[in-house]
Amino acid sequence: MVTIDAEPQPIAVDLGRTALVIIDMQRDFLEPGGFGETLGNDISLLEAAIAPCQAVLAAARAAGMLVIHTREGHRPDLSDAPKAKVERGEPSLRIGAQGPMGRILIRGEAGHDIIAALRPAPGEPVIDKPGKGAFYQTDLELMLRNRGVDTLLVCGVTTEVCVNTTIREANDRGYRCVALSDCCASYFPEFHEMGLRMIKAQGGIFGWVSSSGAAIAAMA
Numbered sequence: 332m333v334t335i336d337a338e339p340q341p342i343a344v345d346l347g348r349t350a351l352v353i354i355d356m357q358r359d360f361l362e363p364g365g366f367g368e369t370l371g372n373d374i375s376l377l378e379a380a381i382a383p384c385q386a387v388l389a390a391a392r393a394a395g396m397l398v399i400h401t402r403e404g405h406r407p408d409l410s411d412a413p414k415a416k417v418e419r420g421e422p423s424l425r426i427g428a429q430g431p432m433g434r435i436l437i438r439g440e441a442g443h444d445i446i447a448a449l450r451p452a453p454g455e456p457v458i459d460k461p462g463k464g465a466f467y468q469t470d471l472e473l474m475l476r477n478r479g480v481d482t483l484l485v486c487g488v489t490t491e492v493c494v495n496t497t498i499r500e501a502n503d504r505g506y507r508c509v510a511l512s513d514c515c516a517s518y519f520p521e522f523h524e525m526g527l528r529m530i531k532a533q534g535g536i537f538g539w540v541s542s543s544g545a546a547i548a549a550m551a
C-alpha cells in the first residue's frame with residue numbers, strides 16, 4: 332500500500348488494484364479542426380494537461396499499473412449517435428461531417444485518435460465510448476472487475492464533461508476515484524476549477540483530487 336497526498340484527505344491505495352484512466356486525449360479535442368474547435372472552443376487551453384499526463388503515464392507504466400485510455404466517438408454510420416447529440420448547438424461542423432482530420436468524432440478517422448504524445452502502448456486497453464461517461468455502453472466495468480481494480484487515477488479532458496461524468500459513474504459503481512488536477516483541463520478554466528471542487532467537496536462527495544506530482548511520488 333502507498334499513500335497519495337490528496338484532498339479532502341490523503342488516500343491509501345494498492346497500486347496492484349489501481350488503474351490509470353486517461354480520458355479522451357484525442358486529436359478531436361486538442362488539435363485544430365477537431366470536434367472541440369468546431370464547437371467554438373479555444374483548444375490551446377487543453378495543452379497544459381499533456382505534459383503532466385505524459386509524466387503520470389510514464390510512472391504508471393514503470394510501476395506496472397494497469398493503464399486504460401478512452402476515446403469519445405461514433406460508428407461511421409452514426410447508428411450509435413443520438414440525434415439529440417448530433418443536432419445540438421451550432422457547431423461549424425457537425426459530428427460525422429468531413430473536417431481536416433477526417434470526419435468529426437468518427438471512429439477510425441485521424442481526429443478520433445489519441446494524440447501522439449500519449450499514444451497507447453501495446454496491450455493497454457482503449458475504450459471506445461459513445462457518450463461522455465466511460466462506463467456507458469462500454470466494457471470498462473467488466474475489465475476493471477476482472478482485474479480486481481478498486482481505485483482509479485483519472486486524467487484527461489474535459490474536466491467538467493467527460494472526466495466528471497466518468498468519475499460520477501465510477502463512484503456510483505463503488506470505485507474510489509482520484510482526479511489528478513494538472514492532468515485534466517477544460518475549455519473553460521472556471522469549469523476546470525469548479526469541476527475539481529465538486530469532486531472533493533463535502534468530505535469527497537464523489538472522490539479525491541490530487542496532482543501528477545503527488546501520484547508520481549506515490550508510484551516511485
Ligand code: TIU
Pocket residue numbers: 354355360367370403463488489490492493494518
Ligand atoms: N465539449 C467538451 O467539453 N467535452 C466533450 O465534448 N467531450 C469530452 O469531454 N471528452
